[in-house]
Amino acid sequence: MNKKNQTDQKLHEAYVKKLKIEKRWIRIWQLVIFIAFFSLWELASKLKWIDPLLFSSPSKVWNLFIDKASDGSLWVHINVTVLETIAGFLIGTLAGILLAALLWWSTSFSKVIDPYLVILNAMPKVALGPIIIVALGPGYVAIIAMGAIISVIITTLVVYSAFQEIDQNYIKVLKSLGASKAVCFKEAIFPASFPTMISSLKVNVGLSWVGIIVGEFLVSKQGLGYLIIYGFQVFDFTLVLFSLLVIAIFAAIMYQLVEQLEKRLIRTPK
Amino acid sequence: MSLLTVNHLSHHYHSKADYTIALDNINFTLEHGEFVSILGPSGCGKTTLLSIVAGLIKPTKGTISLVEEDPSYKIPQMGYMLQQDYLFPWKSIKDNVLLGPKISKRLNEESTKRALEILKEVGLDNIADAYPDELSGGMRQRAALARTLINDPKLLLLDEPFSALDFQTKLRLEDFVSQMLKQYEKAALLVTHDISEAIAMSDRIILLKARPGKIKQVFTVNEELRHLPPFQTRQHPSFPSIFDAIWKEMSALEQEEPN
Ligand SMILES: Nc1ncnc2c1ncn2[C@@H]1O[C@H](COP(=O)(O)OP(=O)(O)O)[C@@H](O)[C@H]1O
Ligand SMILES: [Mg+2]
Numbered sequence: 001m002n003k004k005n006q007t008d009q010k011l012h013e014a015y016v017k018k019l020k021i022e023k024r025w026i027r028i029w030q031l032v033i034f035i036a037f038f039s040l041w042e043l044a045s046k047l048k049w050i051d052p053l054l055f056s057s058p059s060k061v062w063n064l065f066i067d068k069a070s071d072g073s074l075w076v077h078i079n080v081t082v083l084e085t086i087a088g089f090l091i092g093t094l095a096g097i098l099l100a101a102l103l104w105w106s107t108s109f110s111k112v113i114d115p116y117l118v119i120l121n122a123m124p125k126v127a128l129g130p131i132i133i134v135a136l137g138p139g140y141v142a143i144i145a146m147g148a149i150i151s152v153i154i155t156t157l158v159v160y161s162a163f164q165e166i167d168q169n170y171i172k173v174l175k176s177l178g179a180s181k182a183v184c185f186k187e188a189i190f191p192a193s194f195p196t197m198i199s200s201l202k203v204n205v206g207l208s209w210v211g212i213i214v215g216e217f218l219v220s221k222q223g224l225g226y227l228i229i230y231g232f233q234v235f236d237f238t239l240v241l242f243s244l245l246v247i248a249i250f251a252a253i254m255y256q257l258v259e260q261l262e263k264r265l266i267r268t269p270k
Numbered sequence: 271m272s273l274l275t276v277n278h279l280s281h282h283y284h285s286k287a288d289y290t291i292a293l294d295n296i297n298f299t300l301e302h303g304e305f306v307s308i309l310g311p312s313g314c315g316k317t318t319l320l321s322i323v324a325g326l327i328k329p330t331k332g333t334i335s336l337v338e339e340d341p342s343y344k345i346p347q348m349g350y351m352l353q354q355d356y357l358f359p360w361k362s363i364k365d366n367v368l369l370g371p372k373i374s375k376r377l378n379e380e381s382t383k384r385a386l387e388i389l390k391e392v393g394l395d396n397i398a399d400a401y402p403d404e405l406s407g408g409m410r411q412r413a414a415l416a417r418t419l420i421n422d423p424k425l426l427l428l429d430e431p432f433s434a435l436d437f438q439t440k441l442r443l444e445d446f447v448s449q450m451l452k453q454y455e456k457a458a459l460l461v462t463h464d465i466s467e468a469i470a471m472s473d474r475i476i477l478l479k480a481r482p483g484k485i486k487q488v489f490t491v492n493e494e495l496r497h498l499p500p501f502q503t504r505q506h507p508s509f510p511s512i513f514d515a516i517w518k519e520m521s522a523l524e525q526e527e528p529n
Contacts, residue, residue, distance in 0.1 A: 167356070169352055169354070169356050170356055170358070172321070172326060172350065172352065172356075173350065173352065173356045173369075173417075174369070174373065175324075175326050176324050176326065176348065176349070176350035176418075176427075177369055177370045177373045177374075177417075177421065178370075178373050178374055179373045183373055187358070187369070187372075187373075188358065191358075191360050192360075194360075
């Protein structure tokens with residue numbers, strides 16, 4: 001018996017080891033691609049395979065980063081864009097969930113409003129940019145509004161359909177215990193839709209960045225979107241690529257934060 | 271006075287194209303501490319009947335009355351158990367059981383203590399902090415029973431609560447529920463399509479026919495079977511004769527169906 005246990009244990013150890021090796025290989029390949037991409041870029045630019053004026057090079061981008069970091073101007077732009085994105089993201093998501101709850105609360109409201117939601121959803125929201133800027137003034141309020149408006153309708157639709165998908169028998173159980181409509185929402189509908197809400201958070205991270213960057217293109221005062229459009233106008237593509245890289249890094253960080261939130265909120269079955 | 275009186279009850283479901291008469295003029299009473307089964311083929315309106323008795327659907331016609339001792343009593347007087355347990359997967363077993371007190375705003379030390387007592391009664395006190403997905407089907411149904419019992423209802427409504435379980439678990443749970451109901455002196459209204467289960471559990475069996483749901487016949491289970499636990503009832507010498515009688519009636523119903 002004991003002996004058998006030992007061989008079983010060994011088998012399991014071998015399995016765990018295999019998993020580890022597999023994971024290490026994945027990491028190595030990811031690193032290889034990363035290094036290959038930047039070396040190739042640098043090399044191609046040095047050897048003039050690509051036009052260094054248009055496509056810059058990693059070393060120029062890095063030098064620009066050192067300059068901008070030391071004179072402090074970088075932090076201002078990052079600060080503005082990141083705060084706007086977070087605000088747009090939160091407002092868009094929360095308003096979407098709130099609107100979904102409203103639709104769930106009143107079936108007749110949801111029936112009346114349905115065609116408008118469909119049209120608003122199909123509409124390219126960034127096209128509203130100029131109107132929003134005229135209405136709210138060319139400042140951060142308009143930019144945040146763009147970040148929010150781009151995700152609010154889709155969040156509403158996705159979360160509302162999650163609210164409707166719940167098994168009605170859960171509601172039956174709650175009502176048989178004397179629950180009101182509000183209690184049913186709090187105890188069943190809302191928590192059952194957590195996974196959907198988290199996945200729409202993930203989508204909204206990306207969407208908010210789109211709204212904010214386009215907003216900054218249009219308002220053109222501050223922020224990473226402004227740096228891109230400015231770099232484009234003065235033909236400084238090192239600045240454009242640099243801003244793109246910074247955006248990529250911060251978008252990835254925000255995405256990671258949402259994933260952490262998911263791990264906290266949703267209990268994984270044992 | 272009877273505990274529950276169902277009086278000239280009818281129910282229609284409407285859709286744009288058509289309507290269904292789910293129940294047609296149902297009348298019966300249920301006494302204190304009595305166990306009554308509603309037996310009938312699927313689609314004969316059993317779930318509809320229970321939902322109406324529980325007050326979850328308003329019937330098109332007729333009335334339901336339940337004896338009320340104290341009209342100021344805010345807690346529902348009926349406990350409802352469904353085909354599946356419908357435990358909330360994000361709540362621990364204890365929190366699931368405490369839903370009733372939470373909803374009627376009586377969540378306190380006393381009700382928490384009571385929850386643990388009831389969990390002990392149903393043999394789940396050692397896993398009060400576990401989550402539903404860590405439990406077997408039989409354990410989950412026992413937790414669901416605990417959730418209905420904590421409100422101390424006078425009447426338990428059971429909508430095929432054993433039908434999703436494997437046969438052994440089902441037999442064990444039948445005995446368990448039957449014993450719990452006797453111990454707490456609860457009346458019960460069980461809905462089922464399983465003839466043996468109806469005989470094993472009940473004092474009286476109401477046979478429904480489908481489309482429209484109508485009472486076909488009422489069988490009274492003889493005295494000697496009534497006092498036996500379900501498992502022993504199934505093995506009693508007089509079990510086959512009552513089974514045959516009901517079986518014949520049910521088969522006759524199917525032949526009547528205009529297909
Ligand atoms: N919500 C509903 N809307 C329309 N028809 C329904 C609804 N619920 C049940 N029915 C119909 O009413 C009849 C009785 O259903 P039900 O009470 O669920 O029967 P059972 O529980 O005996 O299987 C069936 O014909 C069913 O199709
Ligand atoms: Mg049913």
